[in-house]
Amino acid sequence: MSKNVIFLILLFISLDGFAQDINELYDEARKSGNLEIAEKVKEVAIKVNDTRVLANTYYLIAYIHRKNENFYDAVLNYFKAIELYRELDDKKNLSSVLMNIGNIYTSSGFKDLSLKYFADAVSLRQNNHDSSGLVYTYRNIGSVYLDTHQLDSARSAYGKSLQIANAINDKTGAAIAYNALGTIFEDKGQHQKAREYYKLALDTDNSISMQARVLNNVGYSHMQEGNPQLAMEYFDKALQLKADDIEGRTFSILYANLASIYEPKFPDSALYFYEKSFSYLKDQTITLGADYFQTCYKLEGLYKAKNDFTKADHYEQLQYEFGTNMMKLQDELKSLNMQYQVEAATWRTKSDQQAAELQEQNALLRLIILLLVLFFTGALIFLCLYYRSRKQNAFVYERLTEAYEPLNAFLESKGAGRAN
Structure with missing residues (x-):
């Protein structure tokens, strides 16, 4: 210590x-x-x-x-x-x-369960008018759908993220959404459309980190079209950027893409690049589990082909440990998820009850206010009518007085000097 x-x-x-x-x-x-x-x-x-x-x-x-x-x-x-x-x-x-x-x-492989947590987060952030939070939440939902190849759902989620990001002028959030939409079109085989979205991403956010992502994705797009030489040019451009500003996972993907190009004809070069890719994954075995497992698998196969069974066994063992740890973690997380769902349901019920009670209180308050308004309105009308009635009586009295004044004057003149 x-x-x-x-x-x-x-x-x-x-x-x-x-x-x-x-x-x-x-x-x-x-x-x-x-x-x-x-x-x-x-x-x-x-x-x-x-x-x-x-x-x-x-x-x-x-x-x-x-x-x-x-x-x-x-x-x-x-x-x-x-x-x-x-x-x-x-x-x-x-x-x-x-x-x-x-x-x-x-990360633990429970894509369907993760969507439930994200959905609860969406509800809270909508109620709290947290636009920045919603940009991030819809992005994560889109990522889950993209990983599970539900491309239309992914496009919808990223579209919502993009719409909110543009509304609040979140350049980074918008660029990430554009980039992700590009990968969706890439998965659909629409390479040119994908590259249009990659360009939109870079036009929106020209940071080093975004440049590296976009250059990798454009290179991958050309690789998918069967143009590995052009793809390598983009990968090399990305690797020439300032390393401190590039995420580790981006480096890992870049090196893995280069390895896949070299693998058919130049296995030694492929080994070098897969090892470089692995160096960014070894401390994130669960967080980047799919990439980690795939890279270990590739390295095992390449070392076996070289008759280097010691290293091949090493990467085979890493795959075994990964699988064992993942199964243990999944068992643990399943039980915790059940606990959360029960508690969340209880909390929602309690919240709904409180909301219902509040609605009843508000309804009662509105009724009281309405009755008070009616009472004061009635009182005001009564006072107005009473005042008008008094005013009319006074007016009649005045008119009668005016009418009787000549008569009174006449009578007084006739009775002058008479003793009562």
């Missing part, structure tokens, strides 16, 4: 009674990404009953586990965060947690 960690833990122990200190220490845990510190923050938050910090800490612990590909522990802590965010009615963080869980289920 490092001296910094020991110091921070001692600091926790001495200051864990103050909310301000908890927030400061939570920030330290978040910045460092240290699991030990995060666990200590959790203990302190429980002790002082700080629900907000506790919810955020569970979220942080889950994030750290996910980053280390400890997906079961990640989901466990995400579920604890969900419970607290529901209590806090924090829809923004709740939807973010659901997105992270959905991504884990996607």
